[in-house]
Amino acid sequence: MNLIKLAFLLCIYCVSVLPVVAGQLLLTNGTLLDPSDQSISKQHLLLDETGIIARLDSVPANFAGQQLDISGKFVIPGLIDMHTHAFGNRGPNAQSEIMGPGTTAQVVLHAGVTGFVDLFGNEEQLFEHRRLQQQGLIAGADIYTSLSCLTAPGGHCSQFGKTRTIASEDEAKQHIAELAAKQADVIKLVSTIGGSLPSLSPVFLKASVDEAKKQGIKTIVHIHTLADIDSAIAAGADAITHLPDDAAITAELAQRLAANKVVVIPTLACDTDEYEFMFSDVLQSALAKQLAAPRIIQGYQKAASDMTPEQKQQAKQRTEKYYLSMKHLVAADVLLLSGTDAGNYGTLQGFTVHREMEKFVASGLTTWQALASATSAARQFLGKPAGLQAGAEASLVILDSSPIEDIRNSQKIFAVVHKAKLIN
Ligand SMILES: [Zn+2]
Numbered sequence: 001m002n003l004i005k006l007a008f009l010l011c012i013y014c015v016s017v018l019p020v021v022a023g024q025l026l027l028t029n030g031t032l033l034d035p036s037d038q039s040i041s042k043q044h045l046l047l048d049e050t051g052i053i054a055r056l057d058s059v060p061a062n063f064a065g066q067q068l069d070i071s072g073k074f075v076i077p078g079l080i081d082m083h084t085h086a087f088g089n090r091g092p093n094a095q096s097e098i099m100g101p102g103t104t105a106q107v108v109l110h111a112g113v114t115g116f117v118d119l120f121g122n123e124e125q126l127f128e129h130r131r132l133q134q135q136g137l138i139a140g141a142d143i144y145t146s147l148s149c150l151t152a153p154g155g156h157c158s159q160f161g162k163t164r165t166i167a168s169e170d171e172a173k174q175h176i177a178e179l180a181a182k183q184a185d186v187i188k189l190v191s192t193i194g195g196s197l198p199s200l201s202p203v204f205l206k207a208s209v210d211e212a213k214k215q216g217i218k219t220i221v222h223i224h225t226l227a228d229i230d231s232a233i234a235a236g237a238d239a240i241t242h243l244p245d246d247a248a249i250t251a252e253l254a255q256r257l258a259a260n261k262v263v264v265i266p267t268l269a270c271d272t273d274e275y276e277f278m279f280s281d282v283l284q285s286a287l288a289k290q291l292a293a294p295r296i297i298q299g300y301q302k303a304a305s306d307m308t309p310e311q312k313q314q315a316k317q318r319t320e321k322y323y324l325s326m327k328h329l330v331a332a333d334v335l336l337l338s339g340t341d342a343g344n345y346g347t348l349q350g351f352t353v354h355r356e357m358e359k360f361v362a363s364g365l366t367t368w369q370a371l372a373s374a375t376s377a378a379r380q381f382l383g384k385p386a387g388l389q390a391g392a393e394a395s396l397v398i399l400d401s402s403p404i405e406d407i408r409n410s411q412k413i414f415a416v417v418h419k420a421k422l423i424n
Contacts, residue, residue: 023048023065023066023420024046024047024053024063024064024065024066025046025065025067025068025417025422026044026045026046026056026059026063026065026068027044027047027070027075027398027417028044028059028067028068028069028071029044029069029071030042030070030071030073030074030075030398031073031074031075031402032045032055032075032388033074033075033076033388033402033404034077034387034388034389035076035077035371035372035375035376035377035387036372036375036386036387036388036389037387038368041055043056044056044057044059045388046060047394047396047417048065048394048420049420049421050394051385051391051393051394052388052391052394053390054390055388055390068415068422070398070414073400073414074398074399074400074401074403074409075388075396076371076375076388076396076397076399076403077375077386077387077388077395077396077397078112078113078114078115078375078393078395078397078416078417079113079114079115079353079374079375079397079410080113080114080115080116080338080374080378080379081113081115081116081340081342081350081352081374082116082117082265082337082338082374082378082381083117083119083220083241083265083267083339084104084119084339084340084341084342084343085118085119085342085343086099086104086116086118086143086342086343086349087099087104087343088100088103088343088349089293089296089342089343089349090343090344090345090347091292091295091299091300092303093302093303095295095298095299097292097293097295097296099349100125101118101121101125101126101129102129104140104349105129105138105139105141105143106141107291107349107350108291108349108350109140109350109416109418109423110290110413110416110423111287111291111350111351111353111354111413112350112353112410112413113350114141114142114395114396114397114418115141115144116142116143116144117144117146117185117186117382118145118146119145119146119188119220119241119339120146120148120160120163120188121145121161122161122162123147123148123162123163127145127147130143130144139418141418142395144185144186145186146179146184146185146220147179147182148163148175148179148184149163149164149188149222150163150164150165150166150175150189151163151164151190151200152166152167152190152198152200152201153167153198154197154198155192155198155199155200156190156192156197156199156222156224164179166200166204166208167204168204169204169207172204172208172211173211175208176208176211176215184217185217185382186217186219186220186382187208187212187217187218187219187220188220188221188222189205189220189222189237190221190222191205191221191222191231191232192222192223192225192228193224193225193227193228193231194227199228202231202234202235205221205231206234206236208235209235209237210235210236213236218239218381219237219238220237220239220265221235221237221241222240222242223240223241223244224244225244225245225246226247228240228244229249229257230253232262233256233260233262236260237262238262238263239262239264239265239337239381240262240264240265241267241339241341242265242266242267242341243266243267243268243271243321248324248325248328249324249325249328250328251328251331254325254329254331254334255332257329257332257334261335262334263335263336263381264329264334264335264336265336265337265338265339266322266325266326266336267339267340267341267356268360269347269355270342270344270346271318271319271322271346272318272319272322272323272346273346273347273352274315274345274346275315275316275346276355277300277346278300278301278303278304278307279304283297283300283301285351285411286411287411287413288348288351291350291351292348292349292351296348323362323363326359326360326363327363329363330363330364330365335377336360336365336369337373337377337378338353338356338357338374339356340352353374354408354410354411356373356374357373357374357410358370361407367403367404367405367406367407368404371403371404371407379392379393394419394420395419396416397410397416397417398414398416399412399414
């Protein structure tokens with residue numbers, strides 16, 4: 001190949017990987033559903049890559065940007081998955097689908113997930129992916145991340161790979177200072193008191209939360225038992241994730257979570273959808289089939305035939321326990337955020353955010369609250385502007401039907417907008 005031809009090919013390559021500077025996008029005649037103030041309005045929405053510019057009552061004369069008529073459609077803010085592991089999908093019988101954060105971030109956009117919080121993976125890979133994305137060099141849903149998982153030596157997370165461990169208050173301070181220097185979006189801590197693996201003690205958990213507060217970073221505590229929730233409340237954690245496995249959250253404990261303004265990311269679908277994936281038509285949904293490899297979906301169908309009556313009974317009892325926790329959390333008005341724990345069995349990247357909202361409604365939340373849990377409330381937790389007002393992110397989902405009428409309509413995706421760019 002001669003040098004001119006090579007230079008020409010390299011030049012084409014350069015152009016194709018350079019970020020496209022998004023112009024203005026005007027969405028006309030849609031119905032705007034804003035979960036931040038539960039408002040419904042028919043206005044035109046003007047966006048560019050920096051965010052929502054304005055809501056307009058009339059189309060500006062001589063508008064030169066891209067215009068899309070969305071008459072009869074509904075607009076919601078882009079969804080955020082508050083708890084994921086963006087390596088891919090884990091299915092039954094070792095039928096995993098390894099994608100890595102780059103591909104996962106592109107796939108979930110098609111589910112309307114325009115951002116996610118990765119709560120532990122390969123620290124260097126997550127750091128590098130986020131750095132390239134922030135520089136506009138790679139596309140995909142916005143990545144927020146704890147980078148690492150702070151746990152006891154030999155504690156939960158360490159079985160999945162390299163992580164940071166804490167055996168003294170000094171170590172807690174050092175790790176959190178290092179993660180702060182790498183601009184971790186949140187700090188993830190693990191408490192598993194009474195579990196089979198070593199747990200961070202309440203003293204080390206509190207030292208870690210104190211240090212994160214000094215650094216101005218919010219904390220999310222992975223919990224396993226009721227004792228872990230007490231430890232997280234005593235430490236002053238901002239959020240807990242998962243529901244306890246030893247017993248349901250009581251009405252009294254739910255009230256204490258609310259009084260201490262502890263947010264809960266229950267990952268309810270992760271704990272209950274394994275059963276639904278096997279014994280219902282959930283995975284026959286068009287969105288699920290679009291997002292996951294056929295072998296993952298077939299794997300769940302095969303796993304159903306392998307399940308014994310005892311296992312089915314145990315799954316049913318576990319599900320009842322999780323829904324009892326949810327009943328008390330909803331009654332106490334605890335702020336709930338949608339997180340999937342995708343990457344685990346019983347979840348699909350992107351799809352499970354919709355399942356989590358559906359299960360929140362089944363637990364007693366209104367459709368507005370369920371929608372907020374994956375949109376405006378999630379952004380508020382991350383310190384981002386929320387809703388569909390000027391200044392909020394230009395990341396949206398355009399739906400064929402209203403999710404306020406039926407939350408399952410969040411799956412009826414007409415188009416996704418990420419940073420003012422139409423995705424599909
Ligand atoms: Zn997790």
